[in-house]
Amino acid sequence: MPYFDHNATTPLSPCAREAWLRAADEAWQNPSSPYRDAARVRARLDQAREQLAQLLGCPAERLVFNSGATEGTNALFAHWARTLPSGSRVAVNPTEHPCVIEAARHYFPPERLVWLEIDGRGVVKTGPLEALLADGSTSSLQAGPISAVSVMAANNETGVLQPWREIAALCRRHRAAYHGDAAQWLGKLPASGFGEAGWITASAHKFGGPKGTGFLVLPAQAEGFRSQRGGEQERGHRAGTEDYPAIAAMVAALAEAETAKVLHETERLRWRDAFLAQLRTVLPGVRVVGDGTERLWNTVSLVMPLAENHRWVARLDKRGFQVSTGSACATGREGPSHVLAAMGFAPAEAKRVLRLSAGWETTEDDWRQLALALVETEAELRASASSDVVQA
Numbered sequence: 001m002p003y004f005d006h007n008a009t010t011p012l013s014p015c016a017r018e019a020w021l022r023a024a025d026e027a028w029q030n031p032s033s034p035y036r037d038a039a040r041v042r043a044r045l046d047q048a049r050e051q052l053a054q055l056l057g058c059p060a061e062r063l064v065f066n067s068g069a070t071e072g073t074n075a076l077f078a079h080w081a082r083t084l085p086s087g088s089r090v091a092v093n094p095t096e097h098p099c100v101i102e103a104a105r106h107y108f109p110p111e112r113l114v115w116l117e118i119d120g121r122g123v124v125k126t127g128p129l130e131a132l133l134a135d136g137s138t139s140s141l142q143a144g145p146i147s148a149v150s151v152m153a154a155n156n157e158t159g160v161l162q163p164w165r166e167i168a169a170l171c172r173r174h175r176a177a178y179h180g181d182a183a184q185w186l187g188k189l190p191a192s193g194f195g196e197a198g199w200i201t202a203s204a205h206k207f208g209g210p211k212g213t214g215f216l217v218l219p220a221q222a223e224g225f226r227s228q229r230g231g232e233q234e235r236g237h238r239a240g241t242e243d244y245p246a247i248a249a250m251v252a253a254l255a256e257a258e259t260a261k262v263l264h265e266t267e268r269l270r271w272r273d274a275f276l277a278q279l280r281t282v283l284p285g286v287r288v289v290g291d292g293t294e295r296l297w298n299t300v301s302l303v304m305p306l307a308e309n310h311r312w313v314a315r316l317d318k319r320g321f322q323v324s325t326g327s328a329c330a331t332g333r334e335g336p337s338h339v340l341a342a343m344g345f346a347p348a349e350a351k352r353v354l355r356l357s358a359g360w361e362t363t364e365d366d367w368r369q370l371a372l373a374l375v376e377t378e379a380e381l382r383a384s385a386s387s388d389v390v391q392a
């Protein structure tokens with residue numbers, strides 16, 4: 001069944017499954033226990049950390065294994081709330097994942113949060129951000145300086161890419177902390193640069209690793225960062241027994257993506273764009289969210305010409321295509337997507353948005369079949385709308 005919801009989660013990749021099974025059989029002991037078998041697990045854990053550090057380009061001791069991006073982000077905002085100067089402010093991109101938006105709102109009062117300006121395609125405007133960083137303390141509102149910035153690498157709903165390298169460099173220049181949510185970028189595009197960017201959060205299940213596993217990259221200055229209290233695991237940064245089999249599987253999945261998959265990005269972009277060209281011919285009323293700016297090769301967010309998105313999702317599901325209305329974490333919440341609202345979409349339009357997200361196992365033919373299924377679904381929905389009118 002063609003699965004087009006990889007931004008919600010991906011299937012476990014065969015190499016991750018193999019790594020998990022091997023580790024669960026051979027290295028299941030607690031790495032903190034005091035005998036030789038446990039020391040061997042500790043050595044394997046260190047090797048996994050070293051391998052991940054090489055993929056990201058940072059020293060191994062800057063990596064903290066955890067349960068994923070939601071945990072990493074909450075821990076980071078709690079740390080910032082404790083350690084950033086009390087009068088300073090945190091600048092946040094309004095199209096962040098709910099784990100960033102909600103953590104920011106929970107740990108900081110409204111007067112300490114600044115919502116960054118974005119353009120109509122959802123890209124953070126770096127000019128106003130630089131001005132904020134340069135003169136936050138001298139603004140007419142006499143608000144405090146910007147001491148930290150959170151801007152994701154790639155958006156989970158629209159696939160829109162942010163200029164995160166440039167933003168990280170601006171933050172470095174102005175001595176502000178930078179957080180980049182790399183959950184949707186890693187495994188799809190090259191990982192290089194994240195190791196030196198600042199605070200980076202990531203999640204294994206978005207790139208073929210197991211769910212409930214992820215990591216946080218610490219910047220050079222992260223004194224006092226403790227995400228959980230208890231034992232001294234993860235150099236004291238995060239207490240709790242490390243899940244070595246899950247970590248081994250995560251690192252195997254990312255290593256495979258980096259060495260054998262991300263180089264196919266251009267070909268996959270071509271497939272996505274061929275799908276969009278086909279769709280525009282057969283369904284001229286469709287609009288692409290974030291059109292005209294760089295987006296992930298796997299993600300297409302569409303404003304459909306008619307009917308609410310959940311009706312499309314149900315009908316496509318019956319045809320064998322699994323697609324989504326937006327972020328899986330936001331499913332079930334009241335109201336339209338905050339991402340689309342921040343991009344200026346009216347609520348009625350946002351309710352017609354479908355998110356299609358492919359994976360490395362998606363074929364060019366899967367995209368073609370999806371386009372045909374969308375056309376057939378539109379005809380069905382149109383027919384049911386006109387029969388509703390006749391009956392009324």
Ligand code: PLP
Nearest residue numbers: 068069070097156181183184203
């Ligand atoms: N950030 C982004 C951009 C995401 O897409 C997701 C998952 O949907 C998360 C964070 C949360 O990740 P996790 O499932 O590891 O908590």
